[in-house]
Amino acid sequence: MTGMTQRRSANSEAAIGNRTRAIATMSPGEARGQNKKLKRSGSMPWWQRFGLAVILPVLFVIVWQYVASTGSFGGGMLPTFTDSVEALRVWMFGQAGDSYFAGGWLASLGASALRVFSGFSIGAVLAITLGLFSGVSQNVRGMVDPFITILRPISVTAWVPMALIIFGIGYAPAIFLTALGTFFPVYVATLAGVRYSEGSLVHAARMLGANKRQTLLRVTLPATLPSIATGMRVAAGIAWTCVVVAEMLGAKSGLGYTLILAYNQFQFDYIAAAMASIGAAGYLTDKLIEQLIQRRLRWAMTTS
Amino acid sequence: MPNITVRGAEVKFPGTKKHSEPVLALSDVNLSIPDQQFVCLLGPSGCGKSTLLNLIAGFLEPTDGEVLVDDEPVAGPGPERGVVFQSANVFPWLTCAQNVAFGPKLRGKSKAEVAEQVDHYLERVGLLPFKDRLPMELSGGMRQRLSLARVLINDPPILLMDEPFGALDAQTRIIMQELLLELWERDRKTVIFVTHDIDEALLLADRVYVMSTRPGRILDHVDVPLARPRNYQVSNDKAFRDLRQSLFEQLHDDAAHSANVA
Ligand SMILES: Nc1ncnc2c1ncn2[C@@H]1O[C@H](COP(=O)(O)OP(=O)(O)OP(=O)(O)O)[C@@H](O)[C@H]1O
Ligand SMILES: [Mg+2]
Numbered sequence: 001m002t003g004m005t006q007r008r009s010a011n012s013e014a015a016i017g018n019r020t021r022a023i024a025t026m027s028p029g030e031a032r033g034q035n036k037k038l039k040r041s042g043s044m045p046w047w048q049r050f051g052l053a054v055i056l057p058v059l060f061v062i063v064w065q066y067v068a069s070t071g072s073f074g075g076g077m078l079p080t081f082t083d084s085v086e087a088l089r090v091w092m093f094g095q096a097g098d099s100y101f102a103g104g105w106l107a108s109l110g111a112s113a114l115r116v117f118s119g120f121s122i123g124a125v126l127a128i129t130l131g132l133f134s135g136v137s138q139n140v141r142g143m144v145d146p147f148i149t150i151l152r153p154i155s156v157t158a159w160v161p162m163a164l165i166i167f168g169i170g171y172a173p174a175i176f177l178t179a180l181g182t183f184f185p186v187y188v189a190t191l192a193g194v195r196y197s198e199g200s201l202v203h204a205a206r207m208l209g210a211n212k213r214q215t216l217l218r219v220t221l222p223a224t225l226p227s228i229a230t231g232m233r234v235a236a237g238i239a240w241t242c243v244v245v246a247e248m249l250g251a252k253s254g255l256g257y258t259l260i261l262a263y264n265q266f267q268f269d270y271i272a273a274a275m276a277s278i279g280a281a282g283y284l285t286d287k288l289i290e291q292l293i294q295r296r297l298r299w300a301m302t303t304s
Numbered sequence: 305m306p307n308i309t310v311r312g313a314e315v316k317f318p319g320t321k322k323h324s325e326p327v328l329a330l331s332d333v334n335l336s337i338p339d340q341q342f343v344c345l346l347g348p349s350g351c352g353k354s355t356l357l358n359l360i361a362g363f364l365e366p367t368d369g370e371v372l373v374d375d376e377p378v379a380g381p382g383p384e385r386g387v388v389f390q391s392a393n394v395f396p397w398l399t400c401a402q403n404v405a406f407g408p409k410l411r412g413k414s415k416a417e418v419a420e421q422v423d424h425y426l427e428r429v430g431l432l433p434f435k436d437r438l439p440m441e442l443s444g445g446m447r448q449r450l451s452l453a454r455v456l457i458n459d460p461p462i463l464l465m466d467e468p469f470g471a472l473d474a475q476t477r478i479i480m481q482e483l484l485l486e487l488w489e490r491d492r493k494t495v496i497f498v499t500h501d502i503d504e505a506l507l508l509a510d511r512v513y514v515m516s517t518r519p520g521r522i523l524d525h526v527d528v529p530l531a532r533p534r535n536y537q538v539s540n541d542k543a544f545r546d547l548r549q550s551l552f553e554q555l556h557d558d559a560a561h562s563a564n565v566a
Pocket of ligand 1: 317318327328329347348349350351352353354355356500520
């Protein structure tokens with residue numbers, strides 16, 4: 001999903017900024033209509049939206065439960081849905097002794113969330129700063145852009161061994177890899193946003209008396225925020241992917257670590273529980289960012 | 305003492321495609337605008353009105369000739385030359401009050417210090433009740449008034465306006481023109497006002513420069529001897545109608561001429 005954006009050349013980035021800007025700030029509800037009235041008449045009642053949303057998960061669970069209990073897949077080792085729910089319950093609320101994993105859920109989630117938060121923050125701050133400077137300065141862009149274009153195709157997975165060599169086992173490699181995964185989409189979105197927002201508003205700021213630094217901070221940065229927000233939403237999803245990969249190979253805590261440990265210990269129902277936890281965490285992160293965007297970027301929600 | 309001087313200004317835009325010809329947007333433009341004069345630039349679309357305004361605003365450098373303000377060459381935009389753009393161009397993430405406060409705050413004034421001034425200028429353009437609204441909640445005319453207010457608070461001796469009312473309906477336009485006249489009568493500034501509307505030019509200006517296209521240049525200028533303060537009634541004057549007729553013929557002849565050449 002980011003691959004598309006990343007492969008574009010710098011030339012077409014302005015155009016992407018334009019399009020992504022609209023996407024960033026629209027919730028599915030908003031996308032249906034620009035003004036309140038349209039939105040109300042065009043959108044569905046909550047129960048209909050909820051009904052539609054649960055059809056596929058319910059079907060999925062039924063098929064999963066059936067397939068797993070007949071043992072016709074995965075050599076009979078596939079955990080059933082009900083076993084996995086029970087595993088999740090023990091993992092969350094169980095007493096020590098119930099299972100190796102009992103009661104460890106919150107700590108695992110916390111460890112992963114901390115890594116995601118640190119890596120995401122570091123990556124995003126670096127990307128926004130560098131993206132802004134690349135956007136406004138041809139020299140910076142000429143220096144930074146080619147280097148980043150070379151680094152971009154190297155996936156985060158490919159970086160794992162190197163990260164372990166450099167940082168050892170623990171928090172550091174996971175934070176590094178998450179920051180790396182966050183950096184690229186946010187950088188590309190920021191750069192595209194700056195190049196799109198350059199021009200008339202910058203002229204306006206200059207004629208009102210803003211110097212270069214003031215123009216960058218008070219006009220270019222806010223004008224680029226919708227684009228940055230799009231990049232951050234994409235990056236948040238990537239950050240959870242990165243942290244799990246990093247924890248599977250180079251950590252002794254976290255949801256990814258639990259996932260690989262459950263595999264190694266043949267506790268396959270915990271694999272499903274860990275996967276569901278990762279999905280939920282990623283979903284909540286996205287909702288959180290969406291809320292923040294909607295509150296801060298109300299001004300960008302109209303096309304005028 | 306002349307305030308704005310343009311001498312032999314030429315602007316040539318390089319072709320955007322590899323083999324396209326460069327565009328000669330302005331050729332040998334000469335202007336001398338005294339302090340506190342209200343000047344209109346009148347001409348058909350594409351004759352270089354915006355280009356000339358951008359030169360004086362400092363958004364653009366001439367490829368030849370010079371642009372002087374108070375005998376100093378223009379080096380970039382500055383707060384002593386306020387610009388009102390064709391599309392309002394206000395900052396969409398700031399409320400009306402914050403938009404107006406933008407200029408003073410750049411000079412380190414605090415919110416509290418400028419609050420009174422901000423209210424004053426919002427009042428003058430009739431936007432005080434909307435001070436905490438975002439620009440997206442305003443109509444086009446209101447946004448244009450906001451963009452005027454954020455410039456006026458800087459109290460620039462020079463005001464550059466690029467077809468600021470071009471996109472407005474006839475009624476709103478008249479209201480805006482009279483508002484501008486009223487503001488200008490109160491504290492005189494040097495104004496360069498771009499328009500392609502003869503009536504607008506005659507209503508507002510002390511002097512109208514007529515421009516011609518391909519290449520953009522100044523054909524002629526006409527002084528408007530109508531008494532001030534003016535309002536919309538002035539269009540009933542005989543002098544007004546005579547001037548309108550002669551300007552119309554001038555623009556018409558020029559258009560016919562370029563149509564023959566092309
Ligand atoms: N950035 C640019 N690059 C190339 N050509 C340009 C550029 N800006 C303007 N031109 C050309 O210069 C000429 C004058 O343009 P300008 O915008 O000054 O016209 P105008 O008189 O303001 O027209 P309008 O009334 O339509 O706004 C036009 O032929 C236009 O194509
Ligand atoms: Mg123009």
